Amino acid sequence: MNKIITAALLIFLGSSAFALTPQEQGLAIAIEGDKRGEGYEDSKVNLKMVLIDKKGRESARDMRVKGLEGVGEEGDKSLMIFDTPRDQKGVAMLTFTHKAKSDDQWLFLPALKRVKKISSRNKSGPFVGSEFAFEDISSQEVEKYTYKYLRDETLDGMDCFVLERIPTDKYSGYTKQISWIDKAEYRALKVEYYDRKKTLLKTLLNKDFKQYLDKYWRPALSEMVNHQTGKSTRLIYEDYSFQVGLKGKEFTKNSLKRAK
């Protein structure tokens, strides 16, 4: 995105005197949100995933996620390592996010020592049995959607922009997403996902935000509820750390094989 245009859009945004189209306004909000997340360099977090079925029965998965911020036109990289369930221990997933094309993703199966490339066609499928799809947990690059500003609304006492975004990838499982982004910090507090039949499928709530390095806001809890099945999944983030000095060699196909 041309920086001058971005800056111009942001100036326009602050002033209601100019007539911006809802699309331009939506894009400007998305770009500002993305900008506020820049510069984290790398991150580490422990993740507990709790799957809850219709009857309230829970099963848990533990994983660790390392992230490396992309430089320039490069997208972010991430490495996810599974600790539980115990039969899945050592399974690891490497993702190279791309802005303009589909992500590259590889899965390491420790029993066979086999690294398998995952088809991007899979992105709408459930991620490890949860209510999150692969595309929900991947890095949300601005270029992956087109945007439209809908309205202002208050959510939990916070002033929010309500934004519609439409995935550009034809393999997305969604026709649109509606997100509530707070005006103060540009955090996505709530997202509604509409399926291919344009009916409401899921709602994501991001809660208990904490700020790291005086800049980066991350939720401590993300809850995805599937309205059509009654199932839900909770993601609990623990021990976030940023700028810990992770290197590129920790995000390669060979590193997958030694991920522990």
Place this chain on the structure above:
Amino acid sequence: MKRVSNININKVAFISAALLSATIVQADIAIDSQLDYEVTGYFADSAGQNQETQRVNNSLALEVEVFNSWNDGDESLTFKPFYRIDEMDDERSHGDVRELIWNKVADDYELKIGVGKVFWGVTESAHLVDVVNQTDGVESLDGEEKLGQPMVQVLLEREWGNLDLFVLPYFRERTFAGKDARLSAGLDYADAVYESSAEEKHVDVAARWSHYWEDLEYGVSLFHGTSRDPFQTGLLTADGPEMFTYYAQITQLGIELQYLNEGWAWKFEGIHRDGMPEGTVTILAADPSGSLNTDCLTCVASNPYPGLDHTGVGEGKSYFATAAGFEYTQVGIFESRMDLGWVAEHIYDSRQENASVGAFEHDVLLANRWVANDEADSELLVGVIYDYEYEDYSLSIEGNTRLFDGLSFEIEARVFSPSRDNVTQYSLRDEDLVKMTFSYYL
């Protein structure tokens, strides 16, 4: 004749364990164990050679992994001993060091020294290019369980791809089911014979370069040394019939390709291998005059190609083999969260009827893979391998699910329907089986 390699390996395992526990006293050691209980039921189609043998077999296996890392994770040691006790088959009651390997990650290279395991390849039906580790043949029918391989491995990861270089200083013999066991040839095994005078101490070398471009993954590999696939044939000795196992010196070039496009995964593996002797397995086909006797085994050892031509062992020849096909995945079929994969692969061996035991000469794999995407990670693979020349087939069903965190369940069923023309498969006709495995993670 019993082979002694397993006993040696047990000793190695024990000594290694002792050394490991003595030298590493850091508190950072992670220990994980997996205990498998397996019960197998066999169903005979008709009274066959194994009609007297057991119908139900129990087996227990334990695999432990001890892992320790230091230097901020740049150095690590992994020790993974394995032991199985089998009710029926003494040859299957065996131990192995699956891994005992030191791994060092430097800025521009990675080094692994010890006993390790690597996997090469992309196809599902046959693993042609995968030649580093020997198959632990008594473990599973699909040949996917491997014995630990002593190695020095250097890994380079660059802009132009990944290059892995191997020196493999010691060879492991394939394991085979015992004479009276199920899924055996019904023969004792003579001591293995090697083409190389260095026998199992021949130093093998291998290299693999792999890279990707967009959704195309590709790899080229080279191997020179002792063939992991043996040449086998029945032999009539003074002690009666025995299985003769011969390990030739080979040079293999392997190619792997995988292209992902929309829901399709197109896969290809091909090898060109030079040095394998050809011949059909003609059980008890040795000279009826009985000119072969036990002494002859020594002469085989001293001369790679003695007067054994009448049993089918000949000069090393070159051949090629391919496995090619696709897997098409339908994501979320029937508006459910289930995925359905359609697998079709064709396997070809240019030696045709002279191919080695266990090779697919002209076969087709057709399979359906069901992935439930549920909290128990349930999967089901239903497949048939059909040999369109011999017109025989084998059906397989493999399913797995998690009962709770720490206990998994796996089921495998096989039905063999070999044709009378297919000598190597015909002995399996009464070996239809259902196997259930409970895996407990400690």
